[in-house]
Amino acid sequence: MSESMLIPCPHCAALNRVPAERLKDGGTCGRCKSGLFAGAPVHLTENNFAAHAERSDIPLLVDFWAPWCGPCRSMAPAFDAAAKQLEPAIRLGKVNTEEEQGLAAHFGIRSIPTLVLLQHGREIARQAGAMGLDDIRRWALAHTSGR
Numbered sequence: 001m002s003e004s005m006l007i008p009c010p011h012c013a014a015l016n017r018v019p020a021e022r023l024k025d026g027g028t029c030g031r032c033k034s035g036l037f038a039g040a041p042v043h044l045t046e047n048n049f050a051a052h053a054e055r056s057d058i059p060l061l062v063d064f065w066a067p068w069c070g071p072c073r074s075m076a077p078a079f080d081a082a083a084k085q086l087e088p089a090i091r092l093g094k095v096n097t098e099e100e101q102g103l104a105a106h107f108g109i110r111s112i113p114t115l116v117l118l119q120h121g122r123e124i125a126r127q128a129g130a131m132g133l134d135d136i137r138r139w140a141l142a143h144t145s146g147r
Contacts, residue, residue, distance in 0.1 A: 004017045012034070
């Protein structure tokens with residue numbers, strides 16, 4: 001019998017059971033029928049954050065950013081590209097700190113961009129400052145390998 005994993009839908013945040021060996025096949029949400037892996041960062045809000053950060057069985061890499069932040073805007077294409085490369089092993093999400101001040105305060109975000117890597121709601125690692133695609137991938141994989 002295969003181990004199943006809980007994967008939140010990036011569109012409606014419904015939790016879906018997916019056999020671990022079938023993660024790479026993608027999968028479809030049982031509620032909204034959208035793909036479970038979009039190859040793009042999830043827009044995280046107070047409403048969907050817990051599903052992705054706490055209830056998901058895959059790690060969540062969160063980019064805390066703001067629209068007025070130059071380094072945030074320059075890192076955005078690399079973060080988007082990292083989502084295509086890291087899913088389904090790691091889900092990537094973005095929190096706009098201007099819109100979601102409660103989430104930013106909860107994580108004690110003092111500078112942006114800041115990347116926070118979470119597993120079942122627990123912070124695994126944190127990195128402040130803009131990074132390129134290769135650095136994002138290397139950093140995320142180094143902190144999730146063996147978990």
